[in-house]
Amino acid sequence: MGEVDSAFIQATGHRPKLDTTEVEGIPLIDLSISDTRDIKELVSEIGNACQRWGFFQVINHGVPLELCARIKKAAKTFFDQTMEEKRKVKRDEVNAMGYHDSEHTKNVRDWKEVFDFLLKDPSFVAASPEPEDKEIRTLTNQWPENPPEFRNVCQEYAREVEKLGYKLLELISLSLGLPANQLTGCFKDHITMLRLNYYPPCTCPDLALGVGRHKDASAITILAQDDVGGLQVKRKSDGDWIPVKPIPNALIINVGDTVQVWSNEFYESVEHRVVVNSERERFSVPVFFFPSHYVMVKPLEELVNEQNPAKYKEYNFGKFFVARNRSDYKKLEVENIQIHNFKISD
Numbered sequence: 001m002g003e004v005d006s007a008f009i010q011a012t013g014h015r016p017k018l019d020t021t022e023v024e025g026i027p028l029i030d031l032s033i034s035d036t037r038d039i040k041e042l043v044s045e046i047g048n049a050c051q052r053w054g055f056f057q058v059i060n061h062g063v064p065l066e067l068c069a070r071i072k073k074a075a076k077t078f079f080d081q082t083m084e085e086k087r088k089v090k091r092d093e094v095n096a097m098g099y100h101d102s103e104h105t106k107n108v109r110d111w112k113e114v115f116d117f118l119l120k121d122p123s124f125v126a127a128s129p130e131p132e133d134k135e136i137r138t139l140t141n142q143w144p145e146n147p148p149e150f151r152n153v154c155q156e157y158a159r160e161v162e163k164l165g166y167k168l169l170e171l172i173s174l175s176l177g178l179p180a181n182q183l184t185g186c187f188k189d190h191i192t193m194l195r196l197n198y199y200p201p202c203t204c205p206d207l208a209l210g211v212g213r214h215k216d217a218s219a220i221t222i223l224a225q226d227d228v229g230g231l232q233v234k235r236k237s238d239g240d241w242i243p244v245k246p247i248p249n250a251l252i253i254n255v256g257d258t259v260q261v262w263s264n265e266f267y268e269s270v271e272h273r274v275v276v277n278s279e280r281e282r283f284s285v286p287v288f289f290f291p292s293h294y295v296m297v298k299p300l301e302e303l304v305n306e307q308n309p310a311k312y313k314e315y316n317f318g319k320f321f322v323a324r325n326r327s328d329y330k331k332l333e334v335e336n337i338q339i340h341n342f343k344i345s346d
């Protein structure tokens with residue numbers, strides 16, 4: 001990724017400002033319950049954070065901290081290898097898991113390399129976005145030979161983060177006034193996909209982005225980042241890009257498109273992007289929780305009524321997922337599908 005290819009250059013309105021003014025950050029929530037802090041208080045903090053920001057950080061999340069350190073180290077060792085080595089596990093349109101170095105977001109190339117894998121191997125997705133096509137495709141992992149501990153660390157981390165994912169889904173359900181297990185049924189054959197992101201130092205951080213502005217298609221995303229910083233969230237109140245400060249031992253949580261639809265926009269999936277820099281490489285590990293491919297996503301009945309009618313038509317999650325991911329492989333001339341395509345106009 002040495003010389004600057006024009007494929008990386010963002011349109012003028014989407015280039016990052018590189019000044020670093022301190023601003024009010026996204027909320028930091030302690031997930032522990034104690035004699036002085038009951039679950040009600042925790043649920044209310046989560047609800048406020050989801051509503052105001054769509055993003056928050058958590059501590060005392062239960063994911064072993066030594067495991068967080070081990071996965072970051074394994075990621076560095078993997079990405080430090082030669083291109084030739086990494087390309088042995090390169091993903092393609094048939095096998096979407098593995099290594100990739102030319103992802104596009106909104107049809108502009110991202111300044112990053114990624115390695116994707118699934119917690120459940122195999123996992124199942126729709127074979128194509130066509131509504132009549134009932135075929136299901138199997139997704140499987142590809143594991144590199146090196147570093148030798150890579151596979152175990154990745155799988156162990158995935159299992160631990162998934163436990164946190166279920167806990168957060170319960171807290172989010174409670175915060176919407178629903179039973180804790182309201183959403184669990186949508187995750188019987190779900191996809192938990194993990195991504196190791198590697199952002200090399202960039203020769204033009206004022207023109208390119210590590211990941212262009214986007215919203216996650218997931219229900220929720222749980223992200224670990226290192227101490228470099230670069231993630232920015234679009235503040236709901238004024239549209240300004242706000243940096244997400246690295247906090248030691250914290251994980252970042254964000255509401256994805258699926259929760260936006262389920263909650264009938266009570267919570268919104270917020271745009272975010274990653275700014276790169278010319279000096280330091282950066283690593284991050286997002287974990288995306290997607291519902292089962294056959295789930296029909298629509299505003300939850302308990303949350304809609306005459307005063308607050310459903311804002312979305314229902315759609316099949318599996319079809320949405322494959323259509324959304326199509327532009328990952330090639331530069332398309334049009335924006336790929338987004339939840340606003342299912343919006344019911346007022």
Ligand SMILES: O=C(O)CCC(=O)C(=O)O
Nearest residue numbers: 197211225231274284286
């Ligand atoms: O690297 C980050 O901080 C965020 C990455 C991200 O938003 C994504 O992979 O969807």
Ligand SMILES: [Fe+2]
Nearest residue numbers: 214215216272
């Ligand atoms: Fe994201």
